[in-house]
Amino acid sequence: MSRDVNAPATAHAEAAQEAERDHANPFSAIAIFLLPALIVYAAFTALPVARTFYNSTHLIVPNRPAEWVGFTHYVELWSDQMFWKAVWNTLTWAAVAPVLEVSIATLLALALYAKVPFSRFLRVAWFTPVLMSYVVVGILWMWIYNFDWGALNALLRAVGLGDWARPWLGHPDTALPALIAVTTWMWTGFNMVVILAAMSSLPSEVLEAAELDNCGWLAKLWFVILPLIRPTLLNLVVLSFIGKMKIFDLVWVTTQGNPLWATETVSTYVYKRAFQWRTFDLGYPSTIAVIWFVIVLAGVLGLTFLFRQRDRLEY
């Protein structure tokens, strides 16, 4: 503070006033700018999250006060076969889809990077699926997988592989892979656009140096381009992983977890237990949500740590 102060008591008041009059960071302006966002955040994000954590140790039945049940729900969850099935399905999805999306997207981005003709049109055609609502996408793909007149089976029959035709979403073995193909269809174009942006911003000197060294295109790709865009690729993997851990809409529209829980995800299971099964207890589904929250958090932190770790080892 630039001003001299005489007594400690007034110094305190003066400091507060000084802060008030701090021209660069006026407290009142900060409060006004931040309050609306903080209120919305507190009321519709923080409070619900806290409520869910509170629910998880209570029996929540309509028209009765919440009843403390300790960690009963958590114990029950441990032996809930359907929950573990849902976890397994979701983890499979979250492990397979990012790899498929990012690897296919890299190939597509390379094609555009190599300046194939019609690249503008191709970019639009590949990117568009991600703009669709999962409801639209789900209905559309239910038709494509339809046994009698779906496009996939029609195609198989047309090329003489009629034996392979099957109700893709109706069989426990094919339902989950079929849905993974749908998310891959949706998200690959998005990943491609991000990767292409990363490739386009590569320093041209490095690429020219590689060419001067008479580097083949495969070697150039493997030793120059991919290492340089690695941070982007890893980011996309994490992003896709988070998205798949949340997946609900697509499953809900197409299979609702059927057949035989083959496509049950944690999200659909929580929804069913909370709003569909008429058990009227919101405590148990909240427990699932809390556990899942912890697992997602651990997964994201784990992936980030893993990728960091590898960086450190390599360089």
Added chain:
Amino acid sequence: MATARPSSVFISPASLKMGALVVFIALYTAYSSGPFVWVAMMSLRTTTEIAADPYALPWPLHWEKFASAWTDSNYDAYFVNSVTVVLAAVAILTVIGGMAAHCFARYRFRFRGVLYFVIFSTIIFPPQVTVIGLFQILVEYGLYNSRVGLVLVYVSIQLPITIYILEAFFARIPNDLFDAARIDGYSEWSIFWRIALPVALPAISTTIILNTILLWNEFLYAVVLITEDDKRTLPLGVLRFMGDQLEDVGMIATGLMIAIVPVVLIYVFFSERLIQGMTAGAVK
């Protein structure tokens, strides 16, 4: 394919590689855009025509199906609900998200880093962890089954990414601009409203377009928080129509197109901005 041709003797390795590339691109393009072409064709054909041959060209064009989907199947109500809810949410988001982002970028204050981290970290929260609590809270507030409640929820779920995108942009505006404004006697609010916002217009429009599309497609919160038919948004309406008219494929296809077209129009007119918004979180 190229390899089956008798003249393959004359094909050099280079053109073979080229051929493989072309085949790969063609296959992927068919996979990614084929479904749209199919649903667009079906949306202009009647269900009887589709039953006869699901893959024939749409001829004659049944444009009247759009009119009848609009009037007979309650799509007008769903569409209007979606438009109101999304526009209201995006308007509120832009203003309060912009204010918060401006504040984070412009001022130094206690707990700034903590607050920013807390808000931003919600991006990775799975929605289940909020949706049950939200359901209870909205019932208690009397906002369950109300469009106002849905708007507020939409604001809260898109707030972190909006603040994130805008903060990054606001932080890049040179401070001299604000100092000059202050010397000219601008208040803190008019600095935000008349200088920061206009300068940040590219980023603002990016978030507007991104939020519009994501909320237009939103399903989980809507299905939990809205149960009355006259308050349903378009995704819920399409699904309900699908449940009611399972066999009426032609009409459902028309309904799907009604949901798709606005998004495609936004994409056609604002593709660069939209791509910027969608990729903002992914590229560092």
